[in-house]
Amino acid sequence: MKVLITTVPFGEKDHLPTDLLEEAGLDFTINPLGKKLTEDELAEMVTEFDAIIAGTEPITDKVLSRAENLKIISRVGIGLDSVDLISAEKRGIKVSYTPDAPSPAVAELTIGLMLSLLRSVQVSNMNMHNGDWHRYFGKRLAECTVGIIGIGRIGTGVLSLLSGFKCRQILVNDKRTDLNLDQYPNVEYKTKPEIYESSDVISLHLPLTAETYNMIQTVQIRSMKPDAVVINTSRGGIINEDSLYQEMMGGHLGGAAIDVFENEPYSGPLREIDRCLLTAHMGSMSVDCRTSMEIEATKEVIRFSKGQKLTGLVPEEEYLVQKESF
């Protein structure tokens, strides 16, 4: 069985994933381009492989049409927006993922980004490195209404980390309205527009779907408080980048922290805005979470190769999300 590992880095901090593949006698190739692949690059690369240990590169119908031997896609991570599940299903290709592993790292980065934005840490740091001393005022989370959109694994993790900070109020929204949030103090369910209007801090923890694509555009941004800060560690495309750029250039919003982009690697105009804190899709990149994502995704491919029961198969509801969007 030939395995293509497209996600990079892979096995870098902990060699166990590659060791496991070797022990299992699987022939594997790590993405030779060392970067997130485009659809065309992947389509060209994928032809002879039986399995992909995948990152967030586009695994489209076009790619799958070239992957005649492909039997399993094992995603290192949770998002499935990059995988055409319908096409995979039609071709009898199994899709697994690692939905739990990245959550703690993404939740923790989110809190770090909130605190940086609220205190203008990244702006002061840039100033200081340029020799400019200015003491910015900021806010404590205890002074803030925090809006969390998406209360899945990561959103719940954020709620849990926030509990020590005694936020003035936490507003949440999710597709599910039957959330049990009794254990978190000061939390209230609100509509998305209510969250946009009332929050000092807005953080997104949603999958990218037809429904969430461009969910936040000019109208939504303008409905936010002039000094609100927005964090996106979920998926690019949920916030329209052009709208965000235009509104922030016009002076709206106190700051934004964007870890995920519609096209990665990102090199767009948000780079011009100092109060836009930009990171390189690093939500899951803590050594422990990244390693356990890689190990879980690798073990799934090994289980498949041995004809064992798969444990990370993507559930039917994820297929439904994509079917509904057609």
Place this chain on the structure above:
Amino acid sequence: MKVLITTVPFGEKDHLPTDLLEEAGLDFTINPLGKKLTEDELAEMVTEFDAIIAGTEPITDKVLSRAENLKIISRVGIGLDSVDLISAEKRGIKVSYTPDAPSPAVAELTIGLMLSLLRSVQVSNMNMHNGDWHRYFGKRLAECTVGIIGIGRIGTGVLSLLSGFKCRQILVNDKRTDLNLDQYPNVEYKTKPEIYESSDVISLHLPLTAETYNMIQTVQIRSMKPDAVVINTSRGGIINEDSLYQEMMGGHLGGAAIDVFENEPYSGPLREIDRCLLTAHMGSMSVDCRTSMEIEATKEVIRFSKGQKLTGLVPEEEYLVQKESF
């Protein structure tokens, strides 16, 4: 009574402090230079005033010798390293401070700086703004041994905020060894050298005294783990800046976040180091904490002007610390 307000900004986000002074009929002047004053600048400025509402500028024996009318120094903040308490006492000048007000803001900034350093947020942000996409590995606090040196108001606040992050272990050190830390899980008392050697994250929450000045120099830095991160939101001078610069230039330490400097405004060589996160003494600069510091310090001066009992007088032990250092 004539009041000199040296700390800037003052009354900027909330006008209550200046409103209170006006209501009380006190004649006040806000630092016309708009920056932290040097000893000479302050000595020249102070001659006619009865009260100072003070920042961290040096209120030395030389300054006090020129301040013939001065009867009260009301510090906006907690640190007293900038005030010659012995000289003030000798001259019958009362000294008050606001030790509680800044703590929550400093503690929260400290957590933000820890999370930024652990995930290379500031490095990625600089790269991204320069068009360079690189996904850095990081660590979660749950993977870390965190060392907290100084368990006073701010150190305790940091412990409290850390509780949700489930750090692998927390090591603490303080002059007092009778700390009651039962409510914080996973906390152990250690000597400073043990903390330097064992911690992934080291944070300082100490006053600047003869004892803590240059407490961390080359030897101490070298004893730290090669990828440890160090945070100083307490006072400049506790970490020797030259040593830190030399060791970090040599590749030691994963990062440092420095909010306080021996000479402020800072424009020294740490600016050359990207993994050195620099902020402009902004620990207390949340709107709520800064405002309550200003209001408390102002009310103390007003109480003094009315002959009322002072409530923020610096306790005897702070005088002893300075006396012991001679």
